[in-house]
Amino acid sequence: MTTRAEEQIRADIVEVGRRLYARGFVASNDGNISVRLDETRLITTPKSVSKGFMTPDMMVVVDYDGRKLAGERDPSSELPMHLEIYRNRPDANAVVHAHPPLATGFAVAGIPLTRAVLAEVVTTLGSIPIAEYGTPSTPELPEAVRKYIKAHDGLLLANHGAVTCCRTVMSAYFKMETIEHFAKISLVARLLGREHLLSREEVQRLQGLRGMYGIAAPAPVCSDPAEASGDQASCQILEAPESATERLVPDVPSLLRQASRDGEIRLTYRELTALIADAVKSLRD
Ligand SMILES: [Zn+2]
Numbered sequence: 042m043t044t045r046a047e048e049q050i051r052a053d054i055v056e057v058g059r060r061l062y063a064r065g066f067v068a069s070n071d072g073n074i075s076v077r078l079d080e081t082r083l084i085t086t087p088k089s090v091s092k093g094f095m096t097p098d099m100m101v102v103v104d105y106d107g108r109k110l111a112g113e114r115d116p117s118s119e120l121p122m123h124l125e126i127y128r129n130r131p132d133a134n135a136v137v138h139a140h141p142p143l144a145t146g147f148a149v150a151g152i153p154l155t156r157a158v159l160a161e162v163v164t165t166l167g168s169i170p171i172a173e174y175g176t177p178s179t180p181e182l183p184e185a186v187r188k189y190i191k192a193h194d195g196l197l198l199a200n201h202g203a204v205t206c207c208r209t210v211m212s213a214y215f216k217m218e219t220i221e222h223f224a225k226i227s228l229v230a231r232l233l234g235r236e237h238l239l240s241r242e243e244v245q246r247l248q249g250l251r252g253m254y255g256i257a258a259p260a261p262v263c264s265d266p267a268e269a270s271g272d273q274a275s276c277q278i279l280e281a282p283e284s285a286t287e288r289l290v291p292d293v294p295s296l297l298r299q300a301s302r303d304g305e306i307r308l309t310y311r312e313l314t315a316l317i318a319d320a321v322k323s324l325r326d
Contacts, residue, residue, distance in 0.1 A: 050076050050084060050210070051097035057137060057214045058086065062093025066139040066221065071202075073117035076210050077127065077134045078102065085123065087114035118178035125183035126206050129190050130259070135210035137217050140202035143224035147171075148197035154223055156290070157239040157264065157281035158230070162223045163247040164254055166195045167262045167277035169220055174199035191274050192260035195220050235292045240285040 043051070054074050061067045061074075072092045075085035084100050086092060101112035105127065107120050123136045147154060154162075154169035162169075170189050175181030175198075186204065189196050195205040195216050205216035230236045239247075241264040248262045264281040282289045308316070 047078060047084070048097070050078070051100050053210045054084070054086060054100060055095050055097055057210050058092035058095045060214060061137070061139050061217070062091060064141075064218070064221075066141040066217065067092050068140065072137075072139040073119050073123070074138070074210060075120070075123040075136050081105070082110060083123075083127065085116045085120060087112070088117045090114070119182070121180065121183045122186055122204065125187055126190050126204070129187060130206055132208065132259070133194075133206035133213075134208050135213040136204065136206045137210065137213040138202065138204045139217055141217065141221035141224070143228060144197060144203045144220050145201070147224050147227070148202065149200050151199065153197060154220065154227060155278060155280055156227070156236065157244045157279045158227065158236065159223060160239070160243075160247055162219060163239070163244060163262065163279065164251050165219055165256055166216060166223075167193065167260070168279045169193065169195050169197060169203075169223070170278075171197040171199050174201070177201065188274060192277055194259060236290045238280065238282055238289050240287075241281045241283055242285070244279055244281045 054076060057074055058072075061072055066072070070089050070091055073086045074092070075083050077083050081104055082102055083105065084102050086095065087099050087101055090099060099112075099114060101114055101116045102110045103116055103120065104110055105124060107116070107124055109116065119138060122138065126133060126136050144154070148171055151171065153171045157163055170193060172185040172189050175183075175185040182198070182201075185198070186196060190206070194207060195203065197203050197220075203217060203220050205213045205220065207213040207216055227236075244262055244264040260275055260277050262279050263276040264279050280289055
């Protein structure tokens with residue numbers, strides 16, 4: 042028999058799955074969602090089912106060692122990653138994993154979302170690092186996630202996707218939305234060739250606002266890399282310039298202007314060979 046609270050959790054998981062699918066954050070049967078029921082049980086999405094078309098009765102109840110306790114279907118093979126997050130984050134009651142295409146593009150390119158650019162991202166997530174690649178469905182993935190999850194509510198997974206955790210399944214889903222939105226804005230800014238970063242002072246001010254918005258950040262933001270000493274288990278490392286006028290990320294147009302002023306043109310090996318091939322071809326024609 043399911044309690045009223047459990048019924049609500051099942052309905053919320055169905056709704057989050059529907060939104061993940063509707064927004065294109067998952068394709069086919071990708072992605073998985075889980076929520077703590079109590080100290081001994083959690084409930085999770087089944088394997089081999091599109092997250093856009095689930096019903097509340099499809100969910101699987103498991104213990105914190107991943108053993109199935111109830112449900113007709115089997116849990117996702119990514120369940121060990123969820124279990125690892127619950128072990129490391131007693132404050133987190135829900136985990137959402139998806140493959141949102143822009144965020145996953147950054148994860149494939151090996152570019153973390155760690156620049157201080159948008160105030161709402163600094164206050165709700167801080168930095169979003171990339172957990173090293175681990176073969177899906179093997180212990181490598183939980184191992185890679187363990188290193189960062191204590192200090193971060195959202196991670197990119199190298200060559201794979203993204204994962205978030207929070208107090209409720211809806212808030213974990215909203216963090217996934219924020220990551221994808223941030224990836225989209227970052228991509229546009231980089232294509233336009235300009236990315237103005239928030240200063241360290243502004244980052245510190247935003248850090249102070251986190252409490253006011255009721256966001257229990259897992260770890261403080263370190264905008265000074267020296268103070269963080271590379272420890273991403275206890276500190277969120279955000280790239281932010283020391284002063285509001287300093288630029289950490291040069292503009293692409295100014296780099297190009299600089300190149301033409303110096304009379305120097307820089308080409309990659311591929312661009313150079315393409316130019317030579319073109320020249321040879323036009324000589325022959
Ligand atoms: Zn996945």
